[in-house]
Amino acid sequence: xxxxxxxxxxxxxxxxxxxxxxxxxxxxxxxxxxxxxxxxxxxxxxxxxxxxxxxxxxxxxxxxxxxxxxxxxxxxxxxxxxxxxxxxxxxxxxxxxxxxxxxxxxxxxxxxxxxxxxxxxxxxxxxxxxxxxxxxxxxxxxxxxxxxxxxxxxxxxxxxxxxxxxxxxxxxxxxxxxxxxxxxxxxxxxxxxxx
Amino acid sequence: xxxxxxxxxxxxxxxxxxxxxxxxxxxxxxxxxxxxxxxxxxxxxxxxxxxxxxxxxxxxxxxxxxxxxxxxxxxxxxxxxxxxxxxxxxxxxxxxxxxxxxxxxxxxxxxxxxxxxxxxxxxxxxxxxxxxxxxxxxxxxxxxxxxxxxxxxxxxxxxxxxxxxxxxxxxxxxxxxxxxxxxxxxxxxxxxxxx
Numbered sequence: 276x277x278x279x280x281x282x283x284x285x286x287x288x289x290x291x292x293x294x295x296x297x298x299x300x301x302x303x304x305x306x307x308x309x310x311x312x313x314x315x316x317x318x319x320x321x322x323x324x325x326x327x328x329x330x331x332x333x334x335x336x337x338x339x340x341x342x343x344x345x346x347x348x349x350x351x352x353x354x355x356x357x358x359x360x361x362x363x364x365x366x367x368x369x370x371x372x373x374x375x376x377x378x379x380x381x382x383x384x385x386x387x388x389x390x391x392x393x394x395x396x397x398x399x400x401x402x403x404x405x406x407x408x409x410x411x412x413x414x415x416x417x418x419x420x421x422x423x424x425x426x427x428x429x430x431x432x433x434x435x436x437x438x439x440x441x442x443x444x445x446x447x448x449x450x451x452x453x454x455x456x457x458x459x460x461x462x463x464x465x466x467x468x469x470x
Numbered sequence: 471x472x473x474x475x476x477x478x479x480x481x482x483x484x485x486x487x488x489x490x491x492x493x494x495x496x497x498x499x500x501x502x503x504x505x506x507x508x509x510x511x512x513x514x515x516x517x518x519x520x521x522x523x524x525x526x527x528x529x530x531x532x533x534x535x536x537x538x539x540x541x542x543x544x545x546x547x548x549x550x551x552x553x554x555x556x557x558x559x560x561x562x563x564x565x566x567x568x569x570x571x572x573x574x575x576x577x578x579x580x581x582x583x584x585x586x587x588x589x590x591x592x593x594x595x596x597x598x599x600x601x602x603x604x605x606x607x608x609x610x611x612x613x614x615x616x617x618x619x620x621x622x623x624x625x626x627x628x629x630x631x632x633x634x635x636x637x638x639x640x641x642x643x644x645x646x647x648x649x650x651x652x653x654x655x656x657x658x659x660x661x662x663x664x665x
Contacts, residue, residue, distance in 0.1 A: 321562035371562025421616030
């Protein structure tokens with residue numbers, strides 16, 4: 276498969292970067308073709324432009340500034356998102372990737388009355404690797420898992436029917452020992468060796 | 471009160487901009503001092519920098535690039551967020567405002583084991599005005615309201631104890647008539663006239 280990996284963290288020596296390297300390495304060793312999109316390194320601008328918003332939800336979306344990202348998305352058979360959860364969501368650089376690239380005419384088709392039809396039939400698998408500062412009970416019981424909800428309902432809903440997904444999350448990262456983080460890296464490695 | 475209004479939309483002729491003008495006008499007429507922060511117009515960069523991330527969760531956060539925003543937040547008695555919901559969340563420009571400005575040493579104090587204490591005791595009122603493309607049942611029943619969860623738990627939890635809040639949301643905006651949107655504008659006007 277051709278796998279588009281979307282990574283969002285500014286530091287090359289972070290745990291997020293170690294997770295990213297683990298994902299890319301495991302996928303490559305398993306024989307997949309990896310399109311490694313490091314949004315920070317590529318200097319992605321996540322701020323939707325006025326012309327893009329103006330053309331948003333029209334039959335002629337403004338794609339000129341994100342054309343390469345649209346092509347990479349359309350060329351992919353699978354997607355992996357690798358990011359730290361900041362403020363209960365994706366880092367702004369990744370949030371804005373969805374704002375600007377996953378739009379009408381690319382990720383979905385907008386019909387009358389606001390009804391949408393999925394457009395990413397090429398995406399057959401979805402992987403997510405994320406880390407939280409917050410403990411699991413705050414995320415799951417109090418906040419009812421906003422990141423997972425958006426991914427499972429919003430993102431999966433635009434991929435092919437019966438898209439398969441894998442979700443790896445590490446909570447309370449500030450309180451974890453190096454044995455905990457090593458175990459999580461291994462779990463991610465194993466997961467993507469059999470993606 | 472001194473009210474910091476945070477607005478995130480690129481188009482001056484959008485419904486979001488009309489809501490923003492309504493909020494600012496109602497607050498000013500009610501005698502409040504408004505610090506109107508139009509993130510697009512101010513060219514806010516929502517991408518957290520490597521040095522900021524490096525100093526994140528340390529006793530010496532890197533604030534030099536967001537200093538004016540920290541000062542404006544500390545000088546405020548109340549906050550109003552005015553934004554369209556894109557991809558089940560804030561536009562990237564507003565998401566990144568929280569990533570970069572609402573950090574340890576500003577919005578909270580990080581203790582041992584990742585426990586946090588609120589630091590924005592100056593914020594006594596919180597207002598939110600947002601619009602959704604999605605219908606209310608998808609947001610509330612399926613996705614369990616990720617935006618409201620983050621605001622009510624995450625943001626409110628860092629303000630003064632017993633902070634008062636007002637939340638105005640318009641769903642299925644693509645399917646609304648002009649009578650619906652006029653009614654919503656009036657509701658927002660009335661709400662902030664008595665903020």
